[in-house]
Amino acid sequence: MRQPSELPPQLHDKPFTLADARAAGLSRRRTRCRDLVSPCHGVRTAATTPSTLLDRMHALVAVTCAVVSHATAALLWGFPLPASVANVDVVHLTSRPGNRAVRRKNVVGHQQSFEPEEIVAGSRVHCTSPLRTWFDLASMLSLDDLVIAGDFLLRRRNPLSTLDELDAYLQGRKGKPGYQKAARARILMRSGTDSPKETELRLLLLRHGLPEPAVNVPMFDETGRWIQDPDLSYEVERVAIQYDGGHHATPAQRRSDIFRDENARDAGWRVVVLTQWDLTPLGPGMEPTAVTRVRAALVERGWMPDRGPARRRRSARTTASI
Template sequence: MRPPTPLPAALAGRPFTAAEARSAGLSRRRLRAGDLVSPCHGVRVAVSGPGPTPAADPTLLDRVCALAAVTGAVVSHLSAAVLWGFPLPLRLECLTAVHLTSPTGKRAVRRKDVVGHSQALDPDEITVGRQTVCTSPLRTWFDLATILTPDELVIAGDFLLRRRNPLATLAALDAYLGRRRGMPGCRRAMHARALIRAGTDSPKESELRLLLVHHGLPEPGINIPMLDATGGWIQDPDMSYEEQKIAIQYDGGHHASPAQRRSDILRDEDARDAGWRVLVFTQRDLEAAVPGREPRAVTRVRAALLERGWIPPRP
């Protein structure tokens, strides 16, 4: 089979639109050649080497890189949130539309499977990566304020300030919100900020913390070191009530492995030997078994607090 003719220098090594291809003199037949793939509607990019190509199933990164390159817009909102790894609710995880933001005064992108926005972005609100340009972590979280529910926005904010490899600091978040006063979504963002906590380890731990608070229980501390009588370190429980010596652990899927289970058992044995009550929860404990009934996690934490001398505030 005859190899396809080389692409013009102006189109080689980058995504290009069908209109650009026609202007460069490429025929429809050339656009259907095997060395080109279509990461999104109306865009082509040359395959960079032998082996499988992304033509059959382009990833989100393939699509946003191509769309951002041919439109000059910035990847934003939910699409930027996915690229940064923000935890999103199930209803939003499989959306196919790409969010792109154009600067104020420039028309929002109008394309198939694209949600176009037109708004001002400061230089520090744009992050230039190796493959594409997207909104910064702080701006991305702020844009989510108009999309997510209040609790979902808090969980995303906890992720922003997570204990390992945080995307921002609490001081940077507060400074940023101070600049955004009066903008759409600012009130929702400020409300979420009051509930955001730095130093968390997982979105599910954040969800559990909010669940307890919404049911009228005191807010637990996060990853506070547990010490024995001699001051020796025992563990950093996910959450805890130091005064009542109650430790709360959320066990995700990775806790199911035999090695992890053994480690968890030893961890909790040491805590109990030191006089702590240890409560371990999974996803099922966060959900009400019967509509209208409080989740099991809330019931168990309340019972443990009362047992350890906690006095509920008067209504």
């Protein structure tokens, strides 16, 4: 069987449109050869090229000139998303006004306008900026999931934005669809988190009437020596909360965690260690054990539910005056 002719260099190792193929001198027959596959209508790529989500996006953007957005852009940026939304088989594309929303298999098409700073040009695709991506998620996520995504935006290490940038951006989005939910989420968002579970736990405690804990505030002993940055903490009551995910199960990490928590207890802190089991109620209408255990630790340290906020304000003023 006759081997297909070599592809021109500009078409190697990337998706190309049929218009690109014609411009490069390829015949219609050549674009139908078995060494090429069609990741989407109107696009070809080498059959040996690995197929990934980014490859599919590249192919779709090449033929539609749309911008990767919503949940698909969130996946590119690494936002934590619920399983119901994080579907890699579906690509969200947004067309600018004047272009019809994309209508293709396994594509959700949108049509919206963009400011120049809301689009980030990558080497293979254009996608919405972190701030615009988070704002667009308001139409897809619950309030809690939007707060979790927002805290990721403001995370402690390698944040994608700052509070000032977020507030300025929201100011410019007033009146737009999704603004009301985004504004409610902004009230609940906190910067400096390390994991989505920190946010999930913080929101759970607030929802059950407990005072809001601080996030990753450094803990020191009486000599000023740093001990740890607990995931969440109540400095007045000296209660520290650690959420231990799956990676804490390794022997080395367990030894490190024991040493971490013993140092905190020696410094006079009450340490509450929680896992995913503590966040999920055992049955309908039952209180999550995370709430029960944290409440018990606070009460043990003198917190009174009926007078908690006032007591905490008085303690904060007393501490500030020392």
